[in-house]
Amino acid sequence: MTEQNFPATPGLMAKALKEGIFAGVLALGMFLLYVGIKTDQNINNELIWYPRWGLLAIFVLVAGIGRFLIVGFVAPHINQRRLAKAKAGIPEVSEDKGFFRKHFLKIALVALVLYPPVVMSIYGTQGSLKFVDNFGIQILIYVMLAWGLNVVVGLAGLLDLGYVAFYAVGAYSYALLSDLFGLSFWVLLPIAGILAAFWGIILGFPVLRLRGDYLAIVTLAFGEIIRLVLINWTDVTHGTAGISGVAKASIFGIWSFDVGASNNFAKSFGLPMSSAYYKIFLFYVILALCMLTAYVTLRLRRMPIGRAWEALREDEIACRSLGINTVMTKLTAFAIGAMFGGFAGSFFAARQGFVSPESFVFLESAVILAIVVLGGMGSLTGIAIAAIAMVGGTELLREMEFLKLIFGPDFTPELYRMLLFGLAMIAVMLFKPRGFVGSREPTAFLKERKAVSGSFTKEGHG
Amino acid sequence: MANPNAAAQPLLKVSGVETFYGNIRALAGVDIEVYNGEIVSLIGANGAGKSTLMMTICGSPQARNGSVVFDGTDITKMPTHLIARRRIAQSPEGRRIFPRMTVLENLQMGAGLDKLKYFNEDVEKMFTLFPRLKERQAQRGGTLSGGEQQMLSIARALMARPKLLLLDEPSLGLAPLIVKQIFEAIKVLNEKEGLTVFLVEQNAFAALKLSHRAYVMVNGKVTMSGSGKELLANPEVRAAYLEGGRH
Ligand SMILES: Nc1ncnc2c1ncn2[C@@H]1O[C@H](COP(=O)(O)OP(=O)(O)O)[C@@H](O)[C@H]1O
Numbered sequence: 115m116t117e118q119n120f121p122a123t124p125g126l127m128a129k130a131l132k133e134g135i136f137a138g139v140l141a142l143g144m145f146l147l148y149v150g151i152k153t154d155q156n157i158n159n160e161l162i163w164y165p166r167w168g169l170l171a172i173f174v175l176v177a178g179i180g181r182f183l184i185v186g187f188v189a190p191h192i193n194q195r196r197l198a199k200a201k202a203g204i205p206e207v208s209e210d211k212g213f214f215r216k217h218f219l220k221i222a223l224v225a226l227v228l229y230p231p232v233v234m235s236i237y238g239t240q241g242s243l244k245f246v247d248n249f250g251i252q253i254l255i256y257v258m259l260a261w262g263l264n265v266v267v268g269l270a271g272l273l274d275l276g277y278v279a280f281y282a283v284g285a286y287s288y289a290l291l292s293d294l295f296g297l298s299f300w301v302l303l304p305i306a307g308i309l310a311a312f313w314g315i316i317l318g319f320p321v322l323r324l325r326g327d328y329l330a331i332v333t334l335a336f337g338e339i340i341r342l343v344l345i346n347w348t349d350v351t352h353g354t355a356g357i358s359g360v361a362k363a364s365i366f367g368i369w370s371f372d373v374g375a376s377n378n379f380a381k382s383f384g385l386p387m388s389s390a391y392y393k394i395f396l397f398y399v400i401l402a403l404c405m406l407t408a409y410v411t412l413r414l415r416r417m418p419i420g421r422a423w424e425a426l427r428e429d430e431i432a433c434r435s436l437g438i439n440t441v442m443t444k445l446t447a448f449a450i451g452a453m454f455g456g457f458a459g460s461f462f463a464a465r466q467g468f469v470s471p472e473s474f475v476f477l478e479s480a481v482i483l484a485i486v487v488l489g490g491m492g493s494l495t496g497i498a499i500a501a502i503a504m505v506g507g508t509e510l511l512r513e514m515e516f517l518k519l520i521f522g523p524d525f526t527p528e529l530y531r532m533l534l535f536g537l538a539m540i541a542v543m544l545f546k547p548r549g550f551v552g553s554r555e556p557t558a559f560l561k562e563r564k565a566v567s568g569s570f571t572k573e574g575h576g
Numbered sequence: 577m578a579n580p581n582a583a584a585q586p587l588l589k590v591s592g593v594e595t596f597y598g599n600i601r602a603l604a605g606v607d608i609e610v611y612n613g614e615i616v617s618l619i620g621a622n623g624a625g626k627s628t629l630m631m632t633i634c635g636s637p638q639a640r641n642g643s644v645v646f647d648g649t650d651i652t653k654m655p656t657h658l659i660a661r662r663r664i665a666q667s668p669e670g671r672r673i674f675p676r677m678t679v680l681e682n683l684q685m686g687a688g689l690d691k692l693k694y695f696n697e698d699v700e701k702m703f704t705l706f707p708r709l710k711e712r713q714a715q716r717g718g719t720l721s722g723g724e725q726q727m728l729s730i731a732r733a734l735m736a737r738p739k740l741l742l743l744d745e746p747s748l749g750l751a752p753l754i755v756k757q758i759f760e761a762i763k764v765l766n767e768k769e770g771l772t773v774f775l776v777e778q779n780a781f782a783a784l785k786l787s788h789r790a791y792v793m794v795n796g797k798v799t800m801s802g803s804g805k806e807l808l809a810n811p812e813v814r815a816a817y818l819e820g821g822r823h
């Protein structure tokens with residue numbers, strides 16, 4: 115808030131124009147080689163290149179016009195609103211929340227429960243597959259993973275860059291144990307969680323004394339170690355080839371989704387054969403797992419261990435001087451976070467029917483962490499929104515076939531996933547530096563809840 | 577007025593304690609005793625080792641040589657959280673409240689030892705002692721003023737129902753009026769509830785006036801001790817810590 119733009123400043127348009135041109139030139143410089151020129155090799159393995167001036171022009175124009183609009187219109191508008199708010203002098207007193215906001219979670223849950231039947235009635239059994247799977251299950255897996263990591267990063271404040279390791283432990287636990295012992299998903303789900311929690315503790319011990327950057331590096335290494343073990347321990351894990359034919363989950367053993375089984379779900383109900391039923395079932399399974407994660411997290415936050423996590427994030431020394439065993443506090447955070455990762459992992463294996471080290475690369479950890487940070491470290495709602503935006507956005511990109519009309523037939527929108535991811539992160543961090551839901555819900559109240567809460571509690575006012 | 581009774585056992589007995597940061601010796605054989613019901617203060621210049629002594633009592637860092645005995649138990653090599661569970665509560669240097677938690681939540685953290693059994697009762701007490709905290713109960717710790725943070729830090733320590741309260745420079749950086757309020761609160765707690773207080777201060781005048789007994793620390797050693805009044809009258813102390821200071 116260094117500059118205070120008053121409406122209709124005469125120099126404003128000139129300034130916007132200048133900055134717009136500057137941004138355009140900058141974009142030209144940045145993208146000239148990356149976008150403007152495409153390299154390829156021909157049949158003789160020779161390097162050939164050809165220009166893509168049209169695409170380059172689009173990039174430059176987007177940057178230039180975008181900057182012009184932001185400086186000329188968006189920024190003054192925002193400043194004006196801030197100014198008006200400051201003049202009014204009301205520190206956003208939390209007036210009674212509207213019906214929607216008050217019951218947001220219940221409404222969201224009902225909407226999610228109704229989602230598969232609604233989609234199915236609109237798009238038909240087969241047509242609903244995409245929505246239930248890509249836009250439902252895929253997002254919910256990340257919601258669950260991010261909520262699990264949130265225990266470690268958001269609540270306990272321990273920066274974990276190797277979270278995907280526990281996801282992998284869960285997935286391989288299910289894949290291997292179901293193959294070896296023929297145990298069902300419902301038996302192996304808790305076992306996978308326990309095994310992952312065990313590995314969480316294994317990771318926790320050596321990093322007990324580490325904080326911040328050092329902790330991040332060691333957890334990163336841990337994630338890579340697990341992945342390398344999965345690649346190289348070929349006798350057990352089949353290395354990079356992975357394990358295929360992982361058993362499907364069943365409806366508690368009563369109905370199966372195996373095509374040949376006599377108790378096949380579709381057969382039992384006289385429905386036409388379709389893989390959609392399995393996906394819909396999986397949708398409800400992951401939804402239930404997410405709810406379990408949310409419930410446990412919310413409960414724990416109100417219990418001594420949850421309070422200890424949050425206190426640990428704030429000040430470890432103060433924690434100790436208040437009689438909190440920080441060793442146990444950290445280990446439980448790692449263990450519980452890892453357990454949720456393990457649940458998600460075994461679910462992933464059952465859904466995919468195939469696991470390989472490919473699925474557990476560092477990028478996954480980074481994406482999950484990004485979701486937690488974007489959501490606002492600690493806020494379940496914020497994280498869910500971030501997961502929907504990020505994962506749903508990625509899936510949407512796949513759908514944007516029409517972009518090929520603009521950018522040419524060899525334009526594959528998925529490839530720009532990470533670019534968009536990065537842009538989104540920068541945007542969120544610029545406008546909402548504490549994430550989508552940056553304010554923390556307090557857990558302690560005396561008698562009745564006063565309306566004062568929340569209003570003064572936003573940081574960064576003073 | 578509680579006076580050290582030669583026959584009674586001290587609540588806290590620090591004997592010959594040496595504490596090191598790496599190779600640097602910050603405490604060079606410190607002996608201090610605090611008896612039940614006393615306010616004892618430790619004064620000394622910046623860098624004398626006052627905070628180090630306070631932290632050594634709490635076991636972080638631990639003393640390399642010597643012993644710290646609390647309530648008849650040797651706590652020299654005990655981990656910090658177990659020392660705290662023996663009811664030594666601390667308002668450390670820099671206050672160290674939890675900035676993102678509300679005032680009430682901070683107090684809750686202090687009451688964890690008894691699993692919040694006396695929480696409501698004790699919170700009311702704290703609000704009587706520091707009415708400012710009551711007004712601010714739903715506000716985040718990090719947005720409180722310095723004086724309020726100090727009050728919160730002391731109140732949080734008191735929520736643990738301590739046998740011994742350690743205060744590290746509660747007056748640091750605060751307006752004189754607030755300092756007066758805080759010292760008044762300490763006095764009330766001591767007189768009404770018999771709370772034992774070990775106070776570290778640079779504000780020697782206020783500390784000596786409040787204390788039953790006091791120690792003077794120079795370069796990691798205790799160089800002088802006596803009743804608060806004696807030290808206030810002592811010309812050496814006056815020259816080093818009082819003249820030109822606050823009156
Ligand atoms: N964490 C630390 N690491 C190294 N030296 C320290 C540390 N803390 C304090 N010291 C040194 O120990 C000495 C005593 O410090 P301190 O106990 O903080 O003094 P006081 O509280 O009396 O101002 C000082 O010389 C200080 O530089």
Ligand SMILES: [Mg+2]
Pocket residue numbers: 626627628669745
């Ligand atoms: Mg000090």
